Amino acid sequence: MSAATKPTLDPLDLAGIDDLLSDDERAVRASVRQLCEQRIEPFVADWFEQGTLPDARGLAKELGALGLLGMHLEGYGCAGMSAVDYGLACVELEAADSGIRSLVSVQGSLAMFGIHRWATEDVKQEWLPRMAAGEAIGCFGLTEPDHGSDPGSMRTRARRDGGDWVIDGRKMWITNGSIADVAVVWAQTEEGIRGFAVPTDTPGFSAPEIKHKLSLRASVTSELVLDGVRVPDAYAFPEVRGLKGPLSCLNEARYGIVWGALGAARSSFEAALSYAKERTQFGRPIGGFQLTQAKLADMSLELTKGMLLALHLGRRKDAGTLRPEQVSLGKLNNVREALEICRTARTILGANGISLEYPVIRHANNLESVLTYEGTVEMHTLVIGQVLTGEPAFR
Template sequence: MSERRKGGRGPDPGDFLDLDALLSEEEKRVRERVREFVDRRIRPNINEWYERAVFPRELARELGELGVLGMHLEGYGCPGRSAVEYGLACMELEAGDSGLRTFVSVQGSLAMSAIHRFGSEEQKNGWLPRMARGEAIGCFGLTEPGAGSDPASMQTRARKEGAHWILNGTKRWIGLGSIADVAVVWAKTDDGIRGFLVPTDTPGFSATNIEPKLSMRASVQCELHLEEVRLPEDAMLPGVKGLRGPFSCLNEARYGIIWGAMGAARDCYESALAYAKEREQFGKPIASFQLVQKKLVDMMIEIQKGTLLALHIGRMKDSGTLKHQQISFGKLNNVRAAIEIAREARTIFGGNGVTLDHPPLRHASNLESVRTYEGTDEVHTLILGEAITGIEAFR
């Protein structure tokens, strides 16, 4: 756990630049409440969940009680917290495991955000209060087997038949699909891409877990199949048409990742620092060797920079000045840095680092998925490239 220093002459190894001074007392209270939950509920159990490749569904209600589901949304039973408070929660959750932050992200930033932004009042009142409490779980069906980074080429279609919509298609890498009560499914119609709320007990809908996985093992990713799924006319989300809808939800999820990745990196660094001070070789702690100190210093610097970046982006989001390209900046930088930190931290543990007794390799494996979903490095690089050159290079 943390090497945070309450007093003494030098900077705190866990907060070298005293970034805590940039947070309000309420922001710190939110963070400490989530940190306590992770320490009490997640850390003692995560190795077993990861090894068995299970996500305990009962955590949904506990996370609802914690107030982190739809945390940034207002009304309809949602907590209505700030972007920075939500980011701090994501950081603490992912310090426990990326799978836990992913659950909160899929539920709140994707499924709930889609309903909150684009749903009818009936849809909002019907789903959001229960989802905020963790009594109902949602998933977000955009990615397809042949349409990952290019969602415009999706093959899932919805056709109108009288007062009903009929959906057919396949979605892949859909978080929470097999435990969800409702799926937000994006499909092509004669009027463009539209979103639909699909109760998962609807005939023709099925979800199959993707397994075995080498990453995100304490999480649920699925393939969704829709075969002549018949929905009432009011199942469509009325508030948006085209890819603007799903992309706006993806940006919410990407924002949480900017913070979450630094939580995983921090957990790797703090565990490696503690181990280096205890582990003796050649008659002294390995923390006394220059090469080990360099590794620890490099980790600490990147975590402090990445956390400062996350906080700055969060402040921009709360002020309404944040642009989607700036979210890509944060996601690309922080996840890339977090993976390198996790890998480097593992080397400090030597052979012991390949076991679940220590967290860096678990985090490194999870972060490979985090690096891929909500936009790969390549996609975010091209988003930034277009932003600085004015030239689109996707096609």
């Protein structure tokens, strides 16, 4: 084959990873990308600047209509798609904004998964079809003001009172909290940590929104306050005790982050590559200088490695062989490298890199939060360290 007839390499996919995807998987990605290009990307910089997510409920219904809410769950109106489909969707959502992917992750992988996996059949029937359609929004209450990486020390308490449970406590940094219709809340009981589906219109429940953030500004983040919140025993998750329940949900959300962070990185890389070709200094495009090319090559390399890792973990998840420790490996690597890609992209854009005219600084700020939530760098490092050495080092 002559050089003239060789197919052109895609600068966003030099390794040809697309060849490893099925036509159906590419179609899922294309449909999510189209939604983001039309409904989110033209407006998200303004949302970020204003620190708001206008018409979050309307957006949730659009996401639900596309089957993106709880898309990897079976039954109850959920799309029942593959783990790889879900991952590809997360890439596109986070290429638009991490806050939008967070909305979908918390809805599907935390709140809906928690109910789908652990709640009674009546609670599943009550909430999941509406949540899948975006008609009801969920949140997930585990982190507290004084207990993040050590959820086993949570102070939120639930006590039996006749046929009900009464819950008291506070949860912090809760995505979707102020707009939620139902909260999956984890609390200490005499039987150990238990989960509850708590309708947010229950007396004693409030969710003040957290303001003055410099990250995830196009996302609703809240505190949950539970002051004598009374729910029937049917709303308690009947079987699971201890941290097994919340950690199973977190593992689902972490899996989506393994993919999603690459979307923010890809968007920043694409902006930097385009800028390097157009920006002229010293009489030539800055993309013609060796240092700029070295930065672009390194960014492309890390994007490629991250995507291969995500796809491999996705195939394992679909095969039922994915381990939580492998998700930690993916989350730690891909978020860390995605943040580095955004920072490098910012240097290529120079002073323009801090402007919301470009997506780079927005993605970088968002990834500072993604680096921490669903398990900090330190916690995932210790998970991997324990696997390698057989020695737990969490305390």
